[in-house]
Amino acid sequence: MDPVVLKQIMSLVNDAHTIIVSSVDENGYPNSKQMFKKIHNGLEKFWFSTNTSSIRTRQFLTNQKACLYFVGESNGLMLIGEMKVCTDNESRRMLWNEGDEKYYSLGVDDPDYCVYEFTSESGNYYFNLEKHIFNIEELIEGAISSM
Template sequence: MIDAEKTIGNLIDKAGVSFIGSVDSEGFPNMKAMLPPRKREGIKYLYFTTNTSSMRVSQYKEKPNACVYFCDKRFFRGVMLKGTMEVLEDSHSKEMIWREGDTMYYPLGVTDPDYCVLRFTASSGRFYSNFKSENFEVD
């Protein structure tokens, strides 16, 4: 049994890319490559920045079921976390993960109405390494 918090936390921290999944109005899965999370609280909560006007935001508002995938291509291992995605538009959440240079994406700054935070809450996961997979729960 893996130490999920440590092993997966390290994988997330080293990943240069995150893949997030949503469900469209026809019930099909949609995947998107994103920058890594701006913040994480263990492996339970992950925070991403995105545009409020994005297709993904409207999908999460309609159906919050989500997954996030991280991979380490060097060692050919990866983790999928399943859970829900919330769209946060309050000033506290936006300020919490804002970084210098974000005006490149959100020209009106931290109060830009087209800037929001996606908070992923993991409930379970599946870790692949050394030619085997293992399911785990996230507390």
Template sequence: MMRDPVKTIGNLIDKQKTAYISSIDKDGYPNTKAMLAPRKREGIQVFYFTSNTSSMRAAQYRENPKACIYFCDRRFFRGVMLRGTMEVLEDAESKEMIWQEGDTMYYPLGVTDPDYCVLKFTAEDGRYYSNFKSEDFTV
């Protein structure tokens, strides 16, 4: 059993360059996509990602906010899945909060680009895998 889930899982997440996010499509099937690591996290409960407002994923989250995110440490064969909800944020404060220099490569009109949005994931629970064992936890 993990002594400190926030520390153990937070350390795993911070070392990953890729996150896998899942949404539910109109037919009820999960859709998973690799993304750049979250721009910001609050403990192991709230995560912020950049995305395109016009993306299929943003449309799916607007239709059904149920989501999960997954982080995998391939070197040590560990991983964590977090289940919760995803919000599509388009307000200036959220967009400015995670904007980084160089983002104009993806959003040429800058932080106010109408095709730039923030995906805010809020976890409810999760499952951690390490040493050939899995462990459920609440957030």
């Protein structure tokens, strides 16, 4: 991928405060929700915190197919992959912040607190009426080989 395009993509991801997260419901229809960006590892992995009891959690437990969408002023990025629902202590502590008690009154061990781990498979970046479709694995391999 062109290094300039990759830089634009990473700038969009790093500057985003929220991300549109899409799941698939029991009837096969897409469902989207805006979520706060927590942490990420490049374009490969993203983590979010939410309620175990949420509709989206039930959907991801049934069907892990997911999509993230980043909205820029004149560009956009769609990442397609799978969303894992994590309830292990390590994942929950990784995202826990002081003040989260207002959402999860029992603290980091609240049974209604879980973490989503999104793993990207492919992406589509839109800018200047052009789209750049890419495979995450190939993008990572290309970055490693250019070092």
